[in-house]
Amino acid sequence: MDYSAANDDDASLDLNSMPLRLFDDTPMIKKEVHSKILIDFGRQLSPKEESGALLEELHRVSAENKKLTEMLTVMGENYNALRSQLLEYMSKNPEKELSPISKKRKSESSNNNTNSNNIMNGAVNGNSESSSSDGESYKKPREEIVKAKISRACVQTEASDTSLVVKDGYQWRKYGQKVTRDNPCPRAYFKCSFAPSCPVKKKVQRSVEDQSILVATYEGEHNHPNPSQIEATSDSNHCVAIGSVPCSTSLGSTGPTITLDLTKSKSSTADAKSTKIRTETPEVRKFLVEQMASSLTKDPDFTKALAAAISGRILQHNTY
DNA sequence: CGTATTTGACCAGCGC
DNA sequence: GCGCTGGTCAAATACG
Numbered sequence A: 001m002d003y004s005a006a007n008d009d010d011a012s013l014d015l016n017s018m019p020l021r022l023f024d025d026t027p028m029i030k031k032e033v034h035s036k037i038l039i040d041f042g043r044q045l046s047p048k049e050e051s052g053a054l055l056e057e058l059h060r061v062s063a064e065n066k067k068l069t070e071m072l073t074v075m076g077e078n079y080n081a082l083r084s085q086l087l088e089y090m091s092k093n094p095e096k097e098l099s100p101i102s103k104k105r106k107s108e109s110s111n112n113n114t115n116s117n118n119i120m121n122g123a124v125n126g127n128s129e130s131s132s133s134d135g136e137s138y139k140k141p142r143e144e145i146v147k148a149k150i151s152r153a154c155v156q157t158e159a160s161d162t163s164l165v166v167k168d169g170y171q172w173r174k175y176g177q178k179v180t181r182d183n184p185c186p187r188a189y190f191k192c193s194f195a196p197s198c199p200v201k202k203k204v205q206r207s208v209e210d211q212s213i214l215v216a217t218y219e220g221e222h223n224h225p226n227p228s229q230i231e232a233t234s235d236s237n238h239c240v241a242i243g244s245v246p247c248s249t250s251l252g253s254t255g256p257t258i259t260l261d262l263t264k265s266k267s268s269t270a271d272a273k274s275t276k277i278r279t280e281t282p283e284v285r286k287f288l289v290e291q292m293a294s295s296l297t298k299d300p301d302f303t304k305a306l307a308a309a310i311s312g313r314i315l316q317h318n319t320y
Numbered sequence B: 001c002g003t004a005t006t007t008g009a010c011c012a013g014c015g016c
Numbered sequence C: 001g002c003g004c005t006g007g008t009c010a011a012a013t014a015c016g
Helices: A004-008 A022-027 A027-043 A048-092 A102-119 A143-148 A227-234 A247-252 A254-264 A270-277 A282-298 A300-319
Strands: A148-158 A172-179 A186-194 A202-204 A212-217
Touching: none
Parallel strands: none
Antiparallel strands: A148 A212, A172 A186, A186 A202, A202 A212
């Protein structure tokens, strides 16, 4: 088959109602999807009747997608409301969450309890609080250790993803990994490497209950601004990519964000804008793109509908 | 070759 | 005091 015509005509991907412009920023993925579509197209070149039926199906899927989008929007609003309530509650009752580490072991076990609560809420408590004076807190007198407060973040990842990396805009250097008693998954230990004097440490471990959830525990307070925010201020096109600790909630909600962007990139500028805010960091964008590409290419209905739409367009083209 | 990550060894706190 | 456990160090290794 001769692909040159289709390749030259990029408009074949501009499926009118389908807002595939999302891929404008991701040429590589676009190419992948494009080639797959072409292959499927070559395999499934069908009569006009069949393409008409497929177009109907495309419309049906689009409508379904729209409904799902609306549901997601509602869910997102509910989530934000819940999160703000939780944050408000935390700010009113800080002592209940940010327990001092007077006794290491006991605080560890109590943290595990709050951990499960956070997972249930899908939320994160406040930012990092006061810090220990350096990375050697375990050697410091108890008075100083007591000052070190912790915060916790839960990040939704793919279960197949074995890396214990939580992208929060800061630079971290891994300095240890340990399998703990109460969780078969190893716990990774990170130090903030953006500033040599930054005392912040974080521990990342998969949740026992749901291994797709990464639980990041932050200790201390950064004594420097978020590197991603520095980048943002230096480039007016870049919005604030990720906040400090609570960014993980942004990451955790990237799934819905993908869908919203796919369906609302034209109709809702506000949503598109908020999505852009969350996906400006290259790593996050890469992650999003990978997710989108895999979900799209795995969906036989989607590729079928796309092939139908393309074939319809080309057939129209040929009638001229 | 410089930097980041891995991993076994070591240390300190805690319970018995 | 001893053993268990979590946390950290640092040499070895991997990677760009």
